[in-house]
Amino acid sequence: MFIEYDIIVVGAGHAGCEAAYAAAQMGSKVLLATMNMNTIAQMSCNPAMGGVAKGQIVREIDALGGMSGIVSDRSMIQFRMLNKSKGAAMWSPRSQNDRMLFSNEWRMALENTPNVDFWQEMITGIIVEQNRVIGVETSLGLQIKAKSVILTNGTFLNGLIHIGEKQFGGGRTGERAAKGLTEQLVQLGFESGRMKTGTPPRVDGRSLDYTKMEEQAGDLKPGKFSYTNTPRLTKQRSCYITYTNRSVHEILETGFDKSPMFAGRIKGIGPRYCPSIEDKINRFAERERHQIFVEPEGWNTVEIYVNGFSTSLPENIQYEALTRIPGFEQVKMFRPGYAIEYDYFPPTQLKLTLETKVIDHLYFAGQINGTTGYEEAACQGLMAGINAHQKINELEALVLKRSEAYIGVLIDDLINKGTEEPYRMFTSRAEFRILLRQDNADVRLTETGHKIGLASDERLDKVMDKKNETARLLNDLKHKKVTPTQINESLTNLQTATIKEKLAVEKLLKRPEIDIQNLTSIDPSLADYLHGFEEEVLQQAEILIKYDNYIEKEKQLVKKIEGLEDYKIKPGFDYSLLTSLSAEAREKLTRIQPETLGQAARISGVSPADISIILVYLGK
Template sequence: MKHSKFDVVVVGAGHAGTEAAHAAARMGVETALVTLSEQDIGVMSCNPAIGGLGKGHLVREIDALDGVMGRVADQAGIQFRLLNRRKGPAVQGPRAQADRALYRAAMKKETQGRDHLSIIVGEVVDFLMDGSKVSGIKLADDSEIRAEAVILTSGTFLRGVIHIGDVSKPGGRMGDRPSVKLAERLDSFDLPLGRLKTGTPPRLDGRTIDWSDLERQDGDEDPTLFSFLSTSVIAPQISCGITHTNAQTHEIIERNLSRSAMYGGHIDGVGPRYCPSIEDKIVRFADKESHQIFLEPEGVNDHTIYPNGISTSLPQDVQLDYVRSIKGLEKSVILQPGYAIEYDYVDPRVLTSSLSLPEAPGLYLAGQINGTTGYEEAAAQGLVAGLNAALSVLGRDPIHFTRADSYIGVMIDDLTTRGVAEPYRMFTSRAEFRLSLRADNADQRLTPMGVDLGCVGQIRKAQFTRKMEKLTAAKSLLMDRTYTPKEVRAVGINVNQDGNRRDGMALLAFPDVSFEDLLSLVPGLEGFDADTRLQVERDALYANYIARQQKDVEAMKRDELYEIPRDFDYSMLDGLSSEMKQKLAEARPVNIAQAARVEGVTPAALTLLLAKLRREQKVRKA
């Protein structure tokens, strides 16, 4: 029997697991990444794409803290598109199709090359316990790995059941074993669990698709990459095909609805509304005659096609029927049938904002197990858990991301205070401070924080410093003096002749004023490169709105300072309705700011809560 010891052990090498392991290792603590197989490192089990709206923001934030997802996606990207390119920078989201094999290879290389990080292949069957504390893991071969902190990123493996029509079998992903023993151990912690489901489409053989008449979608000519460190695409670029379902497709699906796992009553889990199965689409939007399908190549040297938009739990023969009713797919061959998967998740409201589980000290949960969906959401949680596990090993205070500083903070706060009702996905509309939480300024928001923490390497630090020097220089020139409307008009910029003097940044806040327009007004601007010019424009654009939000941000930050003990007894709060007491007890807000976001909580209730907290503090001190 082998025994070994690490500071942090990460269970699972998906997107949450890899990001968690890298984060802990970057903090300099000895970290082990335990996976069933080296092949699983960085595997994309759903669609072969990274980023998008809200999601692309998360990737940029991970990158700003020197995480791996952005750089790996840039290496594996085979089609880059900046979504909402024509809208404001706050709502632009970078997205890329990724080559599955390249992604895995790049992630494996990053992981093997990381200092303080070891890869261990094995099946985790149990935790080692030290009283109520989790102190390591046990593998199927009976070897034990002791650790100060364990991060569990087991995805859909908790009581995972795969459904294809009326056939169901236990499994986490197609071909993987579910972790039954581990599930039993988690049960012993008596955690509130819920059940969710998600689905995938059948995978097609691209060589059997007739591409000749299909519409094509190309990537951007000038690709927007994820990482602030990347400079150009590496992999060859491809385009996707677009086709549509038709009346015949819908007829086949309708006729066989009762054979679908979901409509046949085999599935209880709640699925995501933004990612419905084709059965769902046809039932819920019966009057829609056609649905769009993106035919996404899974790789440059891979003929597998991911038909995005037709995930299903119909039996295999029906899948083939309806697929072949679609234009271009008449002769296509299914390589792997689509399936629905049901799995348990842990109600994330039991977690702290570090993603640790107070019921089992030493244990952190990240990724799909917390009720989220998506690689980016998983990776961002992995980062949070990895950093905090390392900080706890080092005896340092946890790092707390807030709704005002990042999408990461928005997500963690949503999960830990509101919980989830369906698989949680990031949207930009979830961020109330959306105009300041932009993909383009993720580094300005988070890299300094990462440098302070110690998770940012020298290369990024140096690059960031250079960038900020240029930005600061350009901005100080722009703010050096103010100009009358007359002076501004004289260089051809149209502003209100309202007598208000404005500096260069204020002028750039007008959507139709560009950096170039100011060259003849403000001396010394010519020397700045295109990147700096663009960034100054973006930083200036929302200045008025961001200033307006600043008051809300400050109020929230102030409220965050008033912490609520985890064991706080809401039942003794005289003056609150019992409904409100119950809601607060379930949400377990960690501070007054979070309590304020619990539905139905009024300012008066907060004052009461604050009063009680003050009183308790005094009693404790006395």
């Protein structure tokens, strides 16, 4: 009935879709197995992509040749560039999306990828021979063979949904939990744990009074995620902001005795940075109010996502509390919020390629590794798909460094530090964030994506044009000079110091009061010249000029730190030989088995003194 596949991907969420697409585009024959073909790439929580640090990840996925950026652009209903008042390293693209259109666009993308086949059924186990995965087993008892398997099970592994004192099995509302896999993996030697996440109620937008809320419109000039020629928005839907109050909090508190979180029925650890509303009012009792973001679910639906009101309290308490929020007095609820517990596998059990250490050719990606968020899942799926394809074809693995991509930071953090709570990406996690900006993901990664056969020739040509045009513009701005008579009046109007002699335009642009658009009014001769460049090139040149010193310092720091990556550690190295190591370092180094001294230095609990000891030993 089935051919033998190169790769089977289990689960069709954000991680599974990227894994299947990437491996298939590179030439592998892929089977994507899902319990429900109608929920491919479902936005289970908020209908949005990107945000702080997450937007950088979506752009990196796109730069490598993945699909999340393209799908996001095609299903976008609003775009905002966050943190524009801060430095360029903090700028983060975010889109509000049409949930149904997003899922449909992903499904069409996969169905139009010739190397992808589909199978709708629960996968209950993997088939292992001689410590290597060779296929999967379905709930009907079918065995499907493959050279590699990628597990992207999301919140479905023994998923348990909580609403007040009620609890029932499910991977998300209305869908069955996945049974059997966790137990088999534990028998094979894997360590598992439990995590928790939650979602807010969905309500009827027709029942809300938006005049009592603050409108949050999209950018006047909306951007996009993909570096390809995806369309830009010509119209947008607004979101709105309102607030809880003391009355809302008092009503919620009446349900605390029935809260599964406070009553101890939920054992899994939830995301610290996205707490439930009951957790917020309990932990921050001194606050009079909390923000509520009112987000439409799409172009042609009245359904609203109540962002900031994630909860697992009884549904009657949820409803009564909602009615006390300004604008929600007449609210009609579509469905209540809930919490969900699920199994995950601590990611220290993986290699940097996302292949497991216990079973060869088996890969984990997404929430199974303890992460939270569509973007974090998608980039893991992409990397697992790439590396599964590379391995079965005996090609070099792709491991991105911390200095190359947020994706590299995320995977390095997971493998070396592990996580005991849902891991979410922030710009603060990246020590080289001035190098890892959203505007230069294509410059950083597209050549790599093209080299492995994922990014197209067209993508590579586009990024090479951008690099060449940016270099030309930088050179011209360095050599073109302006005189005091030309520009002093304009400088005074911009409230910046006048000049006394000729000055290179590049030096003028280093001033914080002047941006590249100002140059067209400062010197009319520059206007025509600058109009000949794409907006992306102008932005890139301006950032490289303004942040030149910071960028250079980070590059020097990268060189210093990456020197440790040159020290390779032999597989299976016996750390018990190094009696001078701390007990904690010995235990963690033995368990994680770092491939380089640099990786060893990033393991939590391994001190600089421990690294010095290993360095001396390796030197001998």
